[in-house]
Amino acid sequence: MATQHTKEVEQQISKGNARKYFFEKLSSKIFLACALLSVISLLLIVGFVFYKGANPFVTGDYSFLSFIFGSEWVPSEDKFGIFPMIVASIYATMGALVIGVPVGLFTAIFLAEIAPKRVAKIVSPAIQLLAGIPSVLYGVFGLAIIVPFLQDNLGLARGQSLIAVILVLAIMMLPTIVTIAETAIRAVPKSYREGSLALGVSEIGTIFKVVVPAAKSGIMAAIVLGLGRALGETMAVILVAGNSLIIPTSLTDSIRPLTTNIALEMGYAAGTHLEMLFATGIVLFSFILILNFVLARLTAKGGH
Amino acid sequence: MRQAKDNLLRAMLWGSAFVSVAILFTIVGYLFYKGFSYISFDFIFGDYSPIGGGGIFPMIVTTIYTILISLIIATPIGILAAVYLHEYAKQGRLVRIIRYATESLTGIPSIIYGLFGAVFFVATLKLGMSIIAASLTLTIIVLPVIIRTTEEALKTVPASYREGSLALGTTKLQTLYKVILPSAMPGILSGIILSIGRIVGESAAIFLTAGTVAAMPDSIFSSARTLTVHSYLVTQESGDIGLAAAIGIVLIVIILALNLSATYISKKFNKADY
Numbered sequence: 335m336a337t338q339h340t341k342e343v344e345q346q347i348s349k350g351n352a353r354k355y356f357f358e359k360l361s362s363k364i365f366l367a368c369a370l371l372s373v374i375s376l377l378l379i380v381g382f383v384f385y386k387g388a389n390p391f392v393t394g395d396y397s398f399l400s401f402i403f404g405s406e407w408v409p410s411e412d413k414f415g416i417f418p419m420i421v422a423s424i425y426a427t428m429g430a431l432v433i434g435v436p437v438g439l440f441t442a443i444f445l446a447e448i449a450p451k452r453v454a455k456i457v458s459p460a461i462q463l464l465a466g467i468p469s470v471l472y473g474v475f476g477l478a479i480i481v482p483f484l485q486d487n488l489g490l491a492r493g494q495s496l497i498a499v500i501l502v503l504a505i506m507m508l509p510t511i512v513t514i515a516e517t518a519i520r521a522v523p524k525s526y527r528e529g530s531l532a533l534g535v536s537e538i539g540t541i542f543k544v545v546v547p548a549a550k551s552g553i554m555a556a557i558v559l560g561l562g563r564a565l566g567e568t569m570a571v572i573l574v575a576g577n578s579l580i581i582p583t584s585l586t587d588s589i590r591p592l593t594t595n596i597a598l599e600m601g602y603a604a605g606t607h608l609e610m611l612f613a614t615g616i617v618l619f620s621f622i623l624i625l626n627f628v629l630a631r632l633t634a635k636g637g638h
Numbered sequence: 639m640r641q642a643k644d645n646l647l648r649a650m651l652w653g654s655a656f657v658s659v660a661i662l663f664t665i666v667g668y669l670f671y672k673g674f675s676y677i678s679f680d681f682i683f684g685d686y687s688p689i690g691g692g693g694i695f696p697m698i699v700t701t702i703y704t705i706l707i708s709l710i711i712a713t714p715i716g717i718l719a720a721v722y723l724h725e726y727a728k729q730g731r732l733v734r735i736i737r738y739a740t741e742s743l744t745g746i747p748s749i750i751y752g753l754f755g756a757v758f759f760v761a762t763l764k765l766g767m768s769i770i771a772a773s774l775t776l777t778i779i780v781l782p783v784i785i786r787t788t789e790e791a792l793k794t795v796p797a798s799y800r801e802g803s804l805a806l807g808t809t810k811l812q813t814l815y816k817v818i819l820p821s822a823m824p825g826i827l828s829g830i831i832l833s834i835g836r837i838v839g840e841s842a843a844i845f846l847t848a849g850t851v852a853a854m855p856d857s858i859f860s861s862a863r864t865l866t867v868h869s870y871l872v873t874q875e876s877g878d879i880g881l882a883a884a885i886g887i888v889l890i891v892i893i894l895a896l897n898l899s900a901t902y903i904s905k906k907f908n909k910a911d912y
Contacts, residue, residue, distance in 0.1 A: 354809055361811050365722035368715045372785065373739040375778045379746065379754045386757050440654030448651060457655050459897070460662045466893040467665065468839035470870045471886045475665050478672065478879045505661055512658065538644040559745075566747020568842040569870050593749045593842070600756065600846050615753045619746075626745045630738070 383619060387612030390414075394606065401613060407579050409599070409607040416614055418581045422589035423618070425496060425582055426571070427564045430503035434564075435557055437504070438511030442556075445512070446519040447541050465509035473570030476502040481574055490586055494576030497585040502574050506567060507560035514559060518552020519545060551632050558629045565621055568593040592618045666890060673883030681884065686852050694885060696854040700769060700862040704844065705837050707773035707858065708780060713830060716784025721814065723785070724792040743782045751775050752846030760847055767849035767861040775847050776840060780833035787832060791825020792818065824907030831900040838892055841866040865889055 390396045396414065404415020441461070445454055477494075480501050485493035522545050530540040546553070576588025577598060590598075596611050596618075603611055684693025719736075727733045755775030765771040795818050803813040819826075841864075849861035850871060863871065869885040872878045 358809055358811055362722070362726050365718045365726055369719040369722040369727070369736050369785075371715055371719065372743055372781055373736055375781070376739040376742055378758060379743075379750070379778075382757050382762075383750060383753055386753075437654045437657055440651050441658045444651040444655040448648070449655065453655070457659055460659045462897055463666075463890075463894065464658070464662045466835050466839065466897060468841065468866045468869075468886075468889050468893070470841045470866045470873075471665070471669065471889065474869060474873050474879065474882045474886060475668060477873060478883075479664075479668060505665075508658055508661070536640065536644050538647050539640075542647065562745050562747070566749060568747070568749045569845070569866075573870070573873060593747065596749055596753065597842055597845060600752070601850075612753055612757070615750055619750055622745055622747060622750070623742075626742055629745070630741070 380619075383612055383615050386609055387614075387616040390606050390609045390613065396606075401610070402617070405581060407595070409603070409610070412606070414606075414610045414613075416592065416595070416617065418579055419590055419592045419595050419614070420617065421581050422496070422575075423565060423591040423593070423621075426499045426503060426575075426589065426591055427561055429496070429500035429585075430507055430564045431557065431561060433500065434504035434507040434511060434560060438508045438556070438560065439515055439553065441508070442512045442515035442519060442553075443541060443546065446516045447545065448537070461509050461512050464505075465513065469506065469567060469570045470573075471570075472502055472506050473573035476570065476574040484586075488586060492576055492588060494574055494588055495586045496575075496582050496589045498574040498576075499571055499589060499591070500585070502570055503564040503567060506570065507564050510563050511556045511560040514556035515549070515553045518549040518556065521552065522548045555629055555632045558625055558632065562622060562625050562629075565625070566593060566618070568597050572597060669883040669886040669890065671883075672880050673885070673887045676880055676884035677887060682888070685854065688852065694865065694868060694888070696852065697863055697865045697868045697885075698888075700848070700855055701838060701864045701866075703769050703855065703858060703862075704773050704776055704848075704864060705834055707770065708776040708837055709830065709833065711774070712777045712780045712784055712833065716781050716829075717788050717819075717826060719781075720785045720788035720792060721819075724789050725810075725814065725818065740782045740785055743778065744786075748779065748840055748843040749846070751779055752843040754778075755843060755847035766859065767847065769848055769855055769858045769860060769862055772844045772848035772864075773858070775843050776837050779840065779843065780836055783833050783836060784826075784829050787829025788822065788826050791822035791829070794825060795821045824903050827903050828900045831896050831903070835893055835896045838864075838889065838896075839866065840864075841870055845870070 391398045391401070401414055401416060402420070403417050404413070405417045406413045406415045407418070441457070445457055445461075449457060476498060480498050481493035483493070484490060484495065484498055526544050526548055527540055530544040531537070535543065571591055572594045575590060575594055577590045577594055578588035579590055580587060582589045592614055596614050599607070599611055681693050682698070683695050686692045686694065686696050723733060723736060727736075752775070755771055759765050759771040759774050760767055763771075765774075799817050799821060800813055803817040804810070808816070844864050845867050848863065848867070850863050850867065851861040852863055852868065852871075855862040865885055865888060869882045869889070872885070873882040
């Protein structure tokens with residue numbers, strides 16, 4: 335009698351346990367599925383954009399080389415060359431780096447190393463807010479302030495130009511560079527600084543000869559991320575770029591980078607024209623993938 | 639000589655920080671200067687009129703829709719994905735692939751998300767240019783943000799919490815829901831707030847997936863504009879900088895409120911527990 339009773343209890347317990355284990359197992363599968371969703375999303379994005387963009391070159395008789403190196407983009411005449419846009423994108427991004435990196439890096443060093451607490455309390459939230467301002471507003475600001483300023487001071491017919499884009503992008507990449515470089519500089523062990531100071535090196539000398547070189551890989555990562563942001567920026571750039579289809583030869587030329595070409599024409603494009611916009615996307619995407627790869631190498635090296 | 643060089647560098651450090659802050663104040667100051675006279679009750683809560691004037695209420699509603707829909711989908715998925723990565727997965731090849739994919743998603747420019755949304759959600763799934771198509775696109779955009787911040791939050795939960803709970807005979811799942819997630823909650827909340835900021839600020843992806851209809855959306859399957867897209871279009875089409883700046887003020891106030899609440903949450907909870 336007693337043994338039968340224990341058996342029943344045991345059976346009940348194991349039944350309860352079976353259900354419990356079932357839920358444990360099921361939930362871990364659900365969690366895995368959620369985690370895999372980012373892989374699936376990435377594959378879908380790459381798959382759909384490449385499939386749509388590669389179509390004219392695979393099924394149609396368009397040559398990919400003349401797409402990349404062609405300098406004429408006249409969809410109505412079936413001419414699709416994006417070389418001017420590639421050049422424009424590269425110039426604009428590089429130009430923005432030339433201005434944005436020194437200012438951003440110096441601000442990061444300031445915050446991490448020498449800022450008095452009260453000053454840091456103003457600068458840090460300011461950078462945070464700068465990072466949060468919607469990109470469109472940078473475009474509005476650029477169009478309302480930077481463009482007329484250039485127009486008046488450089489005597490241009492139109493202020494919308496490569497230099498306007500460079501200035502707007504330099505501002506936009508600032509918060510990215512500052513935040514990431516600051517983290518990297520703060521991660522440098524205190525003993526490095528102490529060792530250098532103990533050897534009689536000045537505070538500023540220590541910062542530039544010891545701390546900054548030690549944070550090199552993190553700083554490089556900051557620059558690469560800032561570069562990615564500048565390369566992919568669209569709406570702000572449309573407003574200040576002027577969008578002319580020429581290969582820029584001077585800072586005052588009106589330009590049309592890759593991103594703006596897509597956004598400007600997606601509204602009405604159809605057929606091959608639409609697919610060519612996706613092909614433009616592929617080129618932009620390839621640049622970004624290369625940057626991601628570089629970034630992965632940098633952070634792996636830095637050991638973060 | 640050395641002294642002079644040091645002083646110069648020091649001046650440049652201060653100068654750069656000053657420039658960064660000055661840029662922010664110039665932008666915000668300018669937007670307020672240009673747009674403040676537009677701000678009124680009717681501007682915020684009035685219906686849009688295409689003749690000029692009129693309010694931005696339809697765009698506010700559209701923006702709220704996109705926030706709600708994308709968060710309803712992205713938050714649970716993102717949190718559970720982070721739970722898998724941090725609490726369940728054996729660190730190996732699969733986890734590396736998932737992490738790599740998540741990081742890659744972060745780096746993709748929003749215009750590419752827009753292209754994808756246009757071909758996948760709008761065309762292939764036949765949702766049309768609509769709030770729902772834009773929201774689904776935004777879901778993918780904020781997913782990596784939620785996964786990363788949740789993972790960071792899970793890292794701050796001390797191992798002793800897990801051990802203590804498991805030692806009491808709870809299952810892994812019970813420990814997760816009763817112990818781990820509640821103590822990681824402040825970090826998760828800041829991640830969600832960060833995502834709201836990202837959604838509010840997004841424009842290119844929404845522009846290509848939700849279209850530009852300037853009217854109160856009938857349902858989530860209607861085409862509509864968010865605040866950012868509206869700000870872009872009034873600048874581009876009518877050159878109305880004042881109106882664009884006024885929308886900018888609304889956006890900046892939203893972002894500022896989000897930033898402050900994120901700071902508040904992390905401060906409050908950091909003091910409370912660990």
